[in-house]
Amino acid sequence: MSDNRKYYYLKLKENFYNSETMVILESMQDGLLYSNLLLKMYLMSLKSGGILMLNDHLPHTPQTIATFTRHQVGTVERALKVFLEFGLVEILTDGAYYMADIQLLIGQSSTEGERKKKERMRLKRQKLLPSGGADICPPYSQGDICPPEIRDKRLDIRDKSIENRESESARAYGRYQNVFLTDEELADLQASFPTVWGQYIEKLSEYMASTGKRYQSHAATIRRWAGEDAKKAAPPIRNRYYSVKEDETV
Template sequence: MAESKKYFYMRLKENFFDEADIVALESLPDGILYSNILLKLYLKSLRDDGRLMLRGTIPYSTSMIAALTRHKEETVEKALKIFKDMNIIEVLDSGAIFMLEVQNYIGKSSTEADRKREFDRRRCDEKEGQTPRRKVGEISEKSPPEIRVKSIYNTPPLPPKGGKRERFVPPTVEEVAAYCEERKNGIDAEEFWSFYDSKGWKVGRSPMESWKSAVVTWEKRRKLEGTGKEKAAYADVV
């Protein structure tokens, strides 16, 4: 995101455990343990888009991963070898571990293709011995999240009087999530995004002019209903 990484999650398809690689993995002795280790490494790598390095610079040793996943060190060692053989992970000379399939499971957004290209670019840079470049617009994790969000996602200014209204650009899921987090309204960003994306970003029959205004409308409806159910929020905005 100059994606504001306010939260990290995976989306697994309902047939995840029926996929060929997972079936093959779990058919091995201790395979169920290996798939558990794999999922934990996927989740741990989300903060850095599929790259595993402690604090970004320290390689994870087998013993560290064993402590992280709460599995025996010998089990972790076997699992990592199998993951490499199955081309599920790539371990670089620097010690960085890239989870090669995790991009298929990160929450869907309109920037999915850009995210995958960014992942491949960072991995290739590091393989060639270059310092992984920070993405344009990316803000240091040392900055407090509240500051990061407010510095990127401010309420847009009103269009100039008598001037042309700016062309509406649909937000990403991450932008919606960051704005909802800023307002602390509890709205499910992905549900909001999917709802309007399926409607072609229209409010009723009219093209949407401000997605942030639509968020506020959902927020007000939820307060009025007092039920906390997002479904009730649709009443004003369909």
């Protein structure tokens, strides 16, 4: 049987350790320990979209982080202070630690797809598969069929629309700099919701950062949320019926 379990991985650029942040971090006292701890925390947070969760309900604490990373509690506590100062880690409203750069590093695949990728690399090294050639299914035992990769084209259209939007005239807003609005959209939200527009930007920013969800139009999402909340807060309309007899006045 094929193995289609999902797993996650980090995508590190070759200059990751040469970045200004990592050079300064590793130059500190215990900096190499901090660097090792940072990578382990990234890995621990992958399945939760960057949030360090012990389970579905309990966030990690410095003590549990120390246990799972095999570092001293004191080292973890000092490192967390440094990570917070550098903007590598943020604390969410429920007290959970969030790895701020995780969306730039996260990847997702399946064991079946990874095996297929490795086989393609092997064939390329042996010059058995030309660059850009047709995909080749890796060897499989009888009854184990390499499934075709199926992706909804609507997802490609959505992702392309979001990428184009983020690269055009929209600016980044929110605590996690992941809410994109044009100047016109921001002005429209400020005019429509003068007292709460900022709250909804922060709400959307935190929601996307904690869940990994993406929206095609952030302005439309904020407008929809605000409209739904306004309807919930509005008092119910009661219909009153009056009957008037002949020769009576109201």
